[in-house]
Amino acid sequence: MPKPSIFSKDYDEKMRKRKRNRRIAVLIVLIVAVIAIVIASFSSKIGVNVKLGMNKIKGIVITRMNKDSTDKTNKDSNNNSKVKNEETGNNSENKNSDAVVQKEEVKKEETGEYTVKLPNGEEIKLKYSAINNEKNYIEVTPKTIVYDISPSKKQVVVLENGTQNLILFDINGTLNDISKKEYMSSKGTVFSKDSIIKTNTSFIWCALPKFINEDNIIYQSQLPWFNKGSIKYIWKYTISSKVHEHNLNGGLGEVFGADIKYGKLYSDGLEVIIDGNVKIVK
Template structure:
């Protein structure tokens, strides 16, 4: 806006107007400058904050990867220590048919426990006591029960003869098996507890197909007939809290270590 002539009729009025416009313009420039400065400051602050957050995030990622790596390393170390403290070995048994099996035990902190037989696909019947300290193997061809303790002591615990109440031998194991290979002298041996083993037998009868449950007591080295269990179809199942599960002609029974039978 040009400056009005001093000789103009409205000189004072125009000068006031001119000064007002100049003041408003200056104020507008100040406002725009201040706004631009504040906006720039906010952007810079936002950028710095974002940069800081990115740095923190990267630090967290690096820290997480480090922790994960340490955890994996520690896990591998523990697994290595576990493998070093656990050792497996076994006792080999040669059966009458020429087959060789191994009763495998695991040793940890100088404590041994039987685990399984090898080869794993072997069809040989066997059982391990509740503590893992004893095992039995059934030699099917000659119908014999072999006992093995955790120290490798191997014993034939088969009942070699049936003796009458007066002490006379009525039936001899080897003679009966040779004469009648289909006769069940003993079969399916299983632990009832640490000191007692149960098995199926046709004893004391020679001309019956009925089967009975017999038990063998390890400390006393004695065989005993459980007269309350018999059947044409007799199967020894597995050990439970109620005792050794037995299926007798479709009926479920439980045998306890003291010879007691429950349903």
Template sequence: MAKTSIFSKEYEKRRRRKRRRIVLAVVLIVLIMGCGVLYSQGNISLDKIKNIFVNKNEPKNKINEQSPNNTVDNSKKNSQENKNEQKSEEKKFIEIKLASGSSAKALYDEDSTGKKFVLVEPLQDGSTFDISKSAKNILINDATTQEIKIYDTNGTEKNVTKPNYTTQSGQVFTKDNILKQYQGYAWSKNAKFIDDDHIVYLSQLPWFKTGDAETFMWLIDVKTGEHKTLWNVKGKQIQIGTLNDRGITVVIDGNNKTVTADGNLI
């Protein structure tokens, strides 16, 4: 077969093909040697080496799953999920204003049965709270004014404090005047739910004096607003405890008793 003349067009084509083959061979050798070094050092696996050559032949118009657009979408999705989680963790509450000027938050949870109180925070100046058995109502003992206020889960307020005391002769003594006249007088304190419709509290009524005085337990009918003295529950030292199956526990001068919702002492 005759040799191709160096002046012919076929000669130039063959030289270009030969150069491309040489360059391709050199590139392949370098890639193989580089992958071999990385594999020997544990920096690359056989699967990754395979992907280098496979991906080289993939169409350029194939969309990468981790494209910048996908990354932005994922970031937005994660951000929204974080906001939803934070929103679900936000505390739900109604705000309560105290006579001292401070405020407190009555926290509640909400589920398929509705809202239920769980806690009041923070209470200051000696004020206290109590939650009804159904957790649908909460009462606040405002220490500044000795008022008893009930709140429902919608934030509706109801003041059930006894505003005055009327003697058998018809003489009326108001709470505010008695508290000014007798320093340290207990008009109403430590109120607690005995059930959802009844509250008990401690008071030095019907006597007006301080010091070595007896304290009486009073019962409030929440529906009617009636206050009734429990004459059989009295003592120099009385503490109202927690609810039990029969009523609410009370310690009278060191003796443990139970007061029922109808006012009986057992």
């Protein structure tokens, strides 16, 4: 606005109006400035917030993408592991199945027999079971044969009918005649088994053989006497030394009686019941 002339009749009025307008203009400028400052400050804050918000959103998106990627990787890994586990499981099941089959095969028991002829001409069968070619005797036939199987089931002792011969078989069916063929009295007189049995058919030279361990067999005999009727003695044959004896160890000496029965076999010997009295024969 131009400055009014001092010669104007309303000079004072115009000057007051001019000053008022100037004050209004200054006030407007100040208001505009304040508004501008406020708007600039607000805009700056909004921009920062927007930037932070965008960064936050970006971070969330990236995190989510990473998580999805990780989940996918883990899922693929789990699937692979599951497949491997299933394969391993199947292999394990197959192996276990094979192991069971093999175990069954290992435990498969077969039976066999040796057909042998005794010295008297009688034919018998030595029956055995076999696991992995490991043989164990189980029975001897016919039923008329008196026999005993050793504790390890690797030996059989057989009493031959008629001759009273004592025959030992190993696990391969090899025959060994372990009979006491003769007896020498304290006076030096020799008595032959065959001649004594032939003369007295009821005489008991050897009866009821029984293993007490892998190296010793006991049996009953009327030896060393020929005239004591029903009295029988316990004799022992030692396989390793090939010795027959009736004076037994363990302080037993001569063990004899009219009624002799065998009891339980213990680790320290065989229980023998003689006329009702129990003794342990080693």
